[in-house]
Amino acid sequence: MKRFLLLAAVLIVGSCGGGSKAPRNLDNACLLAREKPSYYSAMRRTEARWGIPVHVQMATIHQESRFVANAKTPHRYALGVIPIGRQSSAKGFSQALDGTWEEYQRDTRRYGARRTKIQDATDFMGWYMDGSSERLGISKYDARAQYLAYHEGRAGYARGSYRGKSWLMAVADRVQARADMYRAQLSRCGR
Numbered sequence: 206m207k208r209f210l211l212l213a214a215v216l217i218v219g220s221c222g223g224g225s226k227a228p229r230n231l232d233n234a235c236l237l238a239r240e241k242p243s244y245y246s247a248m249r250r251t252e253a254r255w256g257i258p259v260h261v262q263m264a265t266i267h268q269e270s271r272f273v274a275n276a277k278t279p280h281r282y283a284l285g286v287i288p289i290g291r292q293s294s295a296k297g298f299s300q301a302l303d304g305t306w307e308e309y310q311r312d313t314r315r316y317g318a319r320r321t322k323i324q325d326a327t328d329f330m331g332w333y334m335d336g337s338s339e340r341l342g343i344s345k346y347d348a349r350a351q352y353l354a355y356h357e358g359r360a361g362y363a364r365g366s367y368r369g370k371s372w373l374m375a376v377a378d379r380v381q382a383r384a385d386m387y388r389a390q391l392s393r394c395g396r
């Protein structure tokens with residue numbers, strides 16, 4: 206009986222979070238793809254379906270969630286100590302907001318899609334960035350502009366709301382630099 210309980214405990218603990226653990230080396234696209242082949246495969250499928258390059262997806266996911274499946278925004282506090290909820294409804298790999306995620310589910314008829322599944326999160330990202338490309342004329346290879354439209358929403362991007370946010374412009378520059386780094390790494394390791 207003790208062996209059974211020990212085995213059950215090991216299986217339960219082993220099943221908790223193992224699949225959602227972030228890759229160890231987020232600065233090397235080749236090692237990331239090797240460690241998490243399902244992530245790389247999902248990004249390749251998204252590239253084939255929506256035309257958004259793997260390196261642009263990788264850089265955006267890195268910025269949004271650091272590849273943590275169940276990432277959520279920080280809590281807000283009243284008077285500095287009383288929790289009053291999260292900063293937004295964004296969650297998962299892609300940090301998609303509830304309303305945008307529901308729009309994606311309706312448009313693609315993928316009602317069972319989950320933000321915590323890499324395949325669904327990358328497909329969402331491809332859908333969103335493809336729409337930004339069509340509606341705003343943003344190149345699918347322009348990680349910086351795609352990130353700004355992703356963060357601000359298409360209407361905000363069209364209004365230029367990001368221009369008054371120097372911190373966001375700096376973040377978008379880092380996303381572009383990471384996408385460039387990932388692209389070079391992936392070409393060197395033959396992916």
